[in-house]
Amino acid sequence: MxxxxxxxxxxxxxxxxxxxxxxxxxxxxxxxxxxxxxxxxxxxxxxxxxxxxxxxxxxxxxxxxxxxxxxxxxxxxxxxxxxxxxxxxxxxxxxxxxxxxxxxxxxxxxxxxxxxxxxxxxxxxxxxILQLRVHPAIMALREKVQNESKDTKHEVDLTYITSRGHWYLQSWKGDEKKSGGIATNIGVHFFDMLHFIFGKLQANIVHHSSDTKAAGYLEYEHARVRWFLSINIEDVPAAQRDKGQRTFRSITVDGEEIEFSGGFTDLHTRSYEEILAGRGYGLEDNRTAIETVASIRHAAIAPLSGDFHPFLK
Ligand code: NAD
Ligand code: HP7
Structure with missing residues (x-):
């Protein structure tokens, strides 16, 4: 013990x-x-x-x-x-x-x-704690990508909306110096996940950045990714919002939805099991995601042309 x-x-x-x-x-x-x-x-x-x-x-x-x-x-x-x-x-x-x-x-x-x-x-x-790395759907997708030919490049759309009330911007989470801003505080999960699944980061373009919303384009060895992240309830698509849903998480790979919204609850325990077995993710495993969020924080905003997420229209 x-x-x-x-x-x-x-x-x-x-x-x-x-x-x-x-x-x-x-x-x-x-x-x-x-x-x-x-x-x-x-x-x-x-x-x-x-x-x-x-x-x-x-x-x-x-x-x-x-x-x-x-x-x-x-x-x-x-x-x-x-x-x-x-x-x-x-x-x-x-x-x-x-x-x-x-x-x-x-x-x-x-x-x-x-x-x-x-x-x-x-x-x-x-x-x-990089809990999406132990999510069964994400592990399965990673394995599939690793078994494909080396020059495969997928088209990925990632939409991650997780509404927060007014308290969020009043707390340390709303202070960029303390939390890094939303692309760092919340986005870091999926930037790490994308690197874990699709390999080395090759391009990082930011199309939008505010206290409650961020969006951009990322290219990895095996994927071209349009991403959109928001904590604003208004961004949850109307069909889901009307049903009382405050969260909308979607990843499509070549137009096909990867079901990963379920199974979020016991991922901390799964992470602890791995750590205690000596298989914890360490400092270097975090480097790409931390570099990604630090660049997003300091990036100039690119004009809306080329590969921008459709929710930005
Ligand atoms: P929180 O604000 O609810 O809790 C933070 C706690 O830390 C507060 O109780 C605060 O009083 C305490 N604290 C502040 N300064 C301290 C200090 N100097 N010494 C000791 N305690 C101090 O925030 P939270 O949502 O619980 O987030 C905590 C951490 O967990 C953050 O790093 C956050 O990014 C992370 N987090 C991860 C996930 C996930 O899904 N893995 C989810 C939520 C939060
Ligand atoms: N909630 C609270 O009551 N208090 C909080 O501080 C946060 C949420 P989910 P998690 O906001 O800081 C995500 O979106 O997945 C409420 C990020 N993790 O499922 O647990 C919220 O209003 C995490 O990295 O939240 O956490 C909902 O009602 C980030 O630090 C409910 O809890 C955290 O938001 C569940 O909300 C944050 C992932 O996205 C995996």
Whole structure:
């Protein structure tokens, strides 16, 4: 049984990590969040220590390490806002633990280089949550593409609309310096997935970028992709919106829909199973997606000509 600590325990995604720690037969020994709305811990680990100050949390983790306690932390799970991830990963590794960090791993590619140095210095590992890589439909599509001839190029349309209320832009998620903006905070999932399925990134053009919407064109070794991402309910197609649907996720490959909207719920547990079996995705696995989102953030907006997503019309 491995011991876990969790940073960002009061947030939206933390319970999925608590479930994953529990479902894989491990223990949460300590948690940190400056927000103390963390009663959810009792549903999973009623004996876990909880801290609202980093310094006290650090002292506790360090004591467990120095005293070789049977609660010495093996993994630190990181569910804090995106711009804090690199600092929290450094804390994990320096505490002689491995890290399991939420996406996006970091906001800029050069942060990965700094973390590689700390991995080397400490001999510990950074693992990341790239949960679409363990989605059965995505794994099957990747396998199919890998078995095709090397010069195959697919035509892909990716439409990813996941509505958010007004709170989103008022929170750290709406602050580009903290979240990277929506193409980084939400888009990173599918940019990583596209690279995972279709290989090396060859072109990256941005057609639209605002606080609530982004769109562009990406070319990979094996695909030409028109993409559209929005958190605005108005972008959910009317037929689905009329049925009360607030999310619309679609990938078509050569006009054929890949069914991947279902099966999103236990992907954190699947990711933990892989990490615990020593098959976690590490720093270098994240580089292409982090480079992609960093370029999108700094790109000049291209005119609407050529391969732009049809939802932009
Ligand atoms: P959230 O705002 O709901 O939660 C973040 C928590 O971190 C808050 O409770 C906040 O108080 C706490 N926090 C802030 N600064 C901290 C600090 N210095 N030390 C400790 N805790 C601190 O956000 P969320 O939606 O839970 O997102 C958390 C992370 O998970 C982000 O990196 C986000 O991108 C990622 N996420 C991933 C998925 C996914 O599908 N894999 C889904 C949602 C969020
Ligand atoms: N929701 C909340 O109540 N609070 C939140 O903070 C977020 C959502 P989905 P996930 O918005 O930051 C996606 O779209 O898949 C509500 C991204 N992940 O299924 O869990 C929401 O209003 C993730 O990387 O959300 O998370 C819905 O009612 C990104 O950080 C419901 O939860 C996160 O949005 C479910 O919403 C975000 C993927 O797209 C895989």
């Amino acid at each position: 491995k011991n876990f600590a969790l940073i960002g325990a009061a947030g939206y995604i933390a319970p999925r990590h608590m479930q994953a720690i529990k479902a894989t037969g491990n223990d949460l020994v300590a948690a940190l969040d400056m927000n103390d709305s963390v009663g959810i811990i009792d549903s999973h680990f009623p004996d876990a220590e909880f801290f609202t100050e980093f310094e006290r949390f650090d002292r506790h983790i360090d004591k467990l390490r120095r005293t070789k306690s049977n609660q010495k932390v093996d993994f630190v799970s990181i569910c804090s806002p995106n711009y804090l991830h690199d600092s929290h990963m450094r804390f994990a590794l320096r505490s002689e633990a491995d890290a399991i960090c939420e996406k996006p791993l970091v906001l800029n590619p050069w942060n990965i280089d700094g973390l590689l140095d700390i991995e080397k210095d400490t001999g510990r590992k950074v693992n990341t």
